[in-house]
Amino acid sequence: MNSSVANEDDLLAKACRGDGEALGHLLQKYRPYLRIMAQRRLDSRLKIRVDPSDVVQTTFLEAHRDLASFRGKAEGELVAWLRRILDNNLAQTIQRHVFAKKRSIRRERSLDDAVGTSHVLADFLAADQSSPSRRVMRGEAAIRLAQSMDQLPTDQHEAVRLRYLEGRSLREIAEHFDRTEVAVAGLLKRGLRGLRKQLDTNGSRDH
Amino acid sequence: MIDETAREERLDQLLAEYLRRCDAGENVDRASFLEEYAEFADDLEQLLDTADLIDRMAGPVIGCDGEYPTQSFPGSGPTPVGQTDFNVESRGNRTFGEYELLEEIGRGGMGVVFKARQMKLDRIVAVKMILSGRLASEDDVRRFYAEARTAGNLHHPGIVGIHQVGEVDGQHYYSMDYVEGTTLRKLLGDGPLPPERIARYVKAIAQSMQYAHEHGVLHRDLKPSNVLIDADDRPHITDFGLAKHIDADAGLTASGSAVGTPSYMPPERASGKPFRCSPAGDVYAIGAILYELLVGKPAFRAETAVDTLLQVMHEEPKPPSTLNPDADDDLATICLKCLQKRPRRRYPSARDLAEELDRFQRDEPIRAKPIGKLAQSWYWMRRVPLVAALADRQLTRPTLWHRRVQRLLLAIPLLIAMALVVWKVWPETLPSQIRIASGMGGGMYYRVAEHLGTELHDDVGRPVTVLRTSGSLENRRLLIDGKAEVGLLQSGSTPMDELAVVAPLYYEVVYVVARGGQGIDEVADLRGKAVSLGPNDSGMRRSALRIIEHYEIDLQSLTESTAPFTSLLTDKTMQAAIVTTGLQNDDLKALLRDERFTLLPIHDRDAEALSRKNHCFKPTHIYATDVPRHLAVGEEGIPSVMTPAFLAVRIDATGPLVRTLLETLYLRSDMVARYRLMSIEQAAEWQDRALHPAARKFFLTAIQ
Numbered sequence: 001m002n003s004s005v006a007n008e009d010d011l012l013a014k015a016c017r018g019d020g021e022a023l024g025h026l027l028q029k030y031r032p033y034l035r036i037m038a039q040r041r042l043d044s045r046l047k048i049r050v051d052p053s054d055v056v057q058t059t060f061l062e063a064h065r066d067l068a069s070f071r072g073k074a075e076g077e078l079v080a081w082l083r084r085i086l087d088n089n090l091a092q093t094i095q096r097h098v099f100a101k102k103r104s105i106r107r108e109r110s111l112d113d114a115v116g117t118s119h120v121l122a123d124f125l126a127a128d129q130s131s132p133s134r135r136v137m138r139g140e141a142a143i144r145l146a147q148s149m150d151q152l153p154t155d156q157h158e159a160v161r162l163r164y165l166e167g168r169s170l171r172e173i174a175e176h177f178d179r180t181e182v183a184v185a186g187l188l189k190r191g192l193r194g195l196r197k198q199l200d201t202n203g204s205r206d207h
Numbered sequence: 208m209i210d211e212t213a214r215e216e217r218l219d220q221l222l223a224e225y226l227r228r229c230d231a232g233e234n235v236d237r238a239s240f241l242e243e244y245a246e247f248a249d250d251l252e253q254l255l256d257t258a259d260l261i262d263r264m265a266g267p268v269i270g271c272d273g274e275y276p277t278q279s280f281p282g283s284g285p286t287p288v289g290q291t292d293f294n295v296e297s298r299g300n301r302t303f304g305e306y307e308l309l310e311e312i313g314r315g316g317m318g319v320v321f322k323a324r325q326m327k328l329d330r331i332v333a334v335k336m337i338l339s340g341r342l343a344s345e346d347d348v349r350r351f352y353a354e355a356r357t358a359g360n361l362h363h364p365g366i367v368g369i370h371q372v373g374e375v376d377g378q379h380y381y382s383m384d385y386v387e388g389t390t391l392r393k394l395l396g397d398g399p400l401p402p403e404r405i406a407r408y409v410k411a412i413a414q415s416m417q418y419a420h421e422h423g424v425l426h427r428d429l430k431p432s433n434v435l436i437d438a439d440d441r442p443h444i445t446d447f448g449l450a451k452h453i454d455a456d457a458g459l460t461a462s463g464s465a466v467g468t469p470s471y472m473p474p475e476r477a478s479g480k481p482f483r484c485s486p487a488g489d490v491y492a493i494g495a496i497l498y499e500l501l502v503g504k505p506a507f508r509a510e511t512a513v514d515t516l517l518q519v520m521h522e523e524p525k526p527p528s529t530l531n532p533d534a535d536d537d538l539a540t541i542c543l544k545c546l547q548k549r550p551r552r553r554y555p556s557a558r559d560l561a562e563e564l565d566r567f568q569r570d571e572p573i574r575a576k577p578i579g580k581l582a583q584s585w586y587w588m589r590r591v592p593l594v595a596a597l598a599d600r601q602l603t604r605p606t607l608w609h610r611r612v613q614r615l616l617l618a619i620p621l622l623i624a625m626a627l628v629v630w631k632v633w634p635e636t637l638p639s640q641i642r643i644a645s646g647m648g649g650g651m652y653y654r655v656a657e658h659l660g661t662e663l664h665d666d667v668g669r670p671v672t673v674l675r676t677s678g679s680l681e682n683r684r685l686l687i688d689g690k691a692e693v694g695l696l697q698s699g700s701t702p703m704d705e706l707a708v709v710a711p712l713y714y715e716v717v718y719v720v721a722r723g724g725q726g727i728d729e730v731a732d733l734r735g736k737a738v739s740l741g742p743n744d745s746g747m748r749r750s751a752l753r754i755i756e757h758y759e760i761d762l763q764s765l766t767e768s769t770a771p772f773t774s775l776l777t778d779k780t781m782q783a784a785i786v787t788t789g790l791q792n793d794d795l796k797a798l799l800r801d802e803r804f805t806l807l808p809i810h811d812r813d814a815e816a817l818s819r820k821n822h823c824f825k826p827t828h829i830y831a832t833d834v835p836r837h838l839a840v841g842e843e844g845i846p847s848v849m850t851p852a853f854l855a856v857r858i859d860a861t862g863p864l865v866r867t868l869l870e871t872l873y874l875r876s877d878m879v880a881r882y883r884l885m886s887i888e889q890a891a892e893w894q895d896r897a898l899h900p901a902a903r904k905f906f907l908t909a910i911q
Contacts, residue, residue: 141263141264164258185222188222193257
């Protein structure tokens with residue numbers, strides 16, 4: 001534990017001093033987490049076909065570019081800073097797609113052009129989709145969870161994410177996958193088992 | 208032993224069953240579920256444990272927006288709310304610093320609120336706390352303290368007072384008045400309130416907010432659930448979670464993130480434009496509360512927050528009386544003034560609003576005026592996108608009817624444009640087919656027309672027909688009647704009204720041909736002879752008649768024939784012919800090659816006289832090079848007159864047709880050389896009023 005944490009603290013300190021290479025190492029750790037957060041905003045009923053990985057990648061590029069403007073010292077601050085950049089990118093992406101779509105459907109230029117300038121609206125659009133029981137995903141534990149989940153096969157990752165992070169019902173997930181509810185339960189089962197194994201391994205390595 | 212695959216399938220089914228029951232809102236007792244399926248208990252338990260682990264790692268559930276709190280003491284705002292580690296219900300009462308936490312009474316905003324006993328003072332207070340420090344971002348903590356600080360400076364009976372701010376074991380909290388009672392939100396569920404009570408509540412709220420504004424604090428999230436009603440039926444404003452010092456810098460909410468609750472958010476904030484927070488925003492929110500008290504539901508609420516925001520920005524609230532006929536008219540007027548989209552049309556301050564409500568309570572006339580029908584119509588029209596654009600309103604949210612009116616408005620210029628198109632642009636195309644009225648088969652007109660037709664067909668790719676006619680006059684009729692698009696005409700003989708000239712093609716010369724040995728040496732000698740003047744309706748005949756007229760020969764005296772001049776070759780009774788044609792006319796050449804025939808001169812004097820009488824005739828000479836040797840034409844040639852043959856169209860023919868004809872004639876074919884037509888330069892010199900405008904333009908460009 002000590003060596004890896006010490007190593008991370010070291011990286012953080014370097015990154016905070018503007019060391020891009022150190023930042024790069026840290027970013028790899030946050031990638032799964034940020035991707036899950038991006039997914040959260042992108043997989044709304046709006047059905048935006050954007051790869052969350054692309055948005056995360058853009059975010060990393062901007063983070064490297066703007067590292068000098070980061071004033072924090074703690075890891076929490078760094079993550080918060082990254083999420084702000086990510087949220088900004090997501091808002092732009094959503095605006096582009098939603099309003100492009102609306103425009104093509106409704107051809108209401110005056111409305112959409114105006115709406116396109118409204119961050120408040122974009123924020124609500126993104127927040128609008130929350131299920132009653134989604135999880136905040138904050139803190140170090142959430143980042144570790146995301147890292148472990150990242151090792152799962154894609155469909156298991158997706159099933160676990162939708163069920164346990166987004167609080168979707170079994171039926172919703174079944175519709176999403178276009179599979180039976182029992183098949184989705186099977187996915188969740190395998191996902192939970194795989195995740196258990198990951199968490200146990202990581203845990204023992206950390207402690 | 209159960210087959211492994213079958214066992215796994217069964218496990219899937221059981222997990223699905225468990226999840227379904229959770230989804231259905233059932234409070235599934237895990238222990239009894241596991242007991243029921245003891246055979247799979249270990250597997251299931253491991254799965255459910257892992258799920259629990261995820262729940263712990265992923266952090267607490269994000270709260271609802273606090274709009275409909277389950278407890279009487281609500282929090283608010285879309286900020287994620289964490290669950291504290293204190294689960295009072297399950298663990299019973301516990302101490303928290305100097306407080307004994309009694310029960311959770313609200314959740315939302317940034318924290319959770321407990322009813323608590325402050326042990327030292329033995330009084331009941333409310334304790335609001337933020338989540339355990341690990342989960343809260345520094346922003347959250349800063350915001351939490353900012354809220355406590357802002358509200359802590361306010362001491363007013365209508366505002367929930369803050370007592371203490373602090374931290375216990377890393378847990379940030381503040382304590383405040385505990386208000387025993389209910390909220391305005393809950394009261395709304397009990398049905399309509401009498402106007403006096405509504406006015407009393409809203410006036411008290413306005414007075415409290417005036418106090419806050421005077422102390423430099425804006426609430427920014429006023430709504431029914433943030434108004435507590437105590438046991439004495441007095442309102443207390445709480446949850447300054449989004450409050451802001453009027454003159455503080457943008458600070459904590461500068462990120463532009465959506466703050467507030469859509470139904471009560473003033474439009475200037477909903478639009479997300481750079482705005483200055485002002486007391487007018489709180490006045491708006493008080494108006495929104497008043498509206499809801501009058502009709503039982505918010506002025507704006509749609510299925511999604513986004514749609515609600517769009518309504519807030521673009522729609523006028525329905526007059527309260529349309530939703531609740533019993534709604535008091537004056538209160539409705541006051542309410543709609545608060546809900547004006549433009550801040551400066553609202554009450555200038557919370558105090559002005561309070562005073563207005565005071566007038567209402569004392570039965571004095573209120574100052575606000577109901578919105579008139581005209582204004583209502585204008586508000587409606589303003590949402591027609593076009594009108595909005597003209598009125599420089601950036602945002603509109605048109606309904607179906609707005610769009611229809613918009614379409615109507617847009618249709619007017621469109622119809623005008625279409626009329627213009629039909630009138631001006633539409634004819635600017637080639638006709639779908641081109642019919643060329645020519646002349647007698649084998650004649651010059653026919654040959655030129657046929658050649659032109661072939662070239663045109665290649666150039667324009669649409670049907671081209673060459674019509675055989677008796678000549679110029681018939682061609683003219685065909686053009687006027689729309690039965691031909693293009694025609695060849697002899698100008699000397701054809702009235703040009705209703706027609707326009709595309710181009711002069713060539714000069715036709717008047718040949719007066721006489722059979723030798725009949726004593727016919729001059730044109731005047733034709734008197735009483737058998738003469739071919741050409742077919743009826745032909746230009747040739749018209750020209751012939753002019754000549755005869757000039758020589759004062761009585762038409763009646765002639766044995767006139769309408770047979771073509773070629774009949775001279777076969778019909779020996781025919782003594783002469785007056786032929787007007789081009790030199791390239793093969794029939795004429797054949798006739799002149801026959802040594803039995805001779806050419807009579809139209810002497811200069813007569814030629815000049817003819818051209819004076821009819822400007823289409825010009826004096827000319829027929830030279831030896833153009834006629835067979837046996838005619839013994841001297842060096843001066845034989846004098847005669849000539850008249851141009853035109854390519855003509857109807858006066859309303861389109862530019863493209865005229866241009867195409869000219870381009871084919873001069874630029875895309877060898878017709879000029881082959882038929883010895885006037886060159887483009889010569890044609891350009893030929894100016895005549897009858898020239899089609901497009902042709903005039905063409906020639907002007909051509910010679911530059």
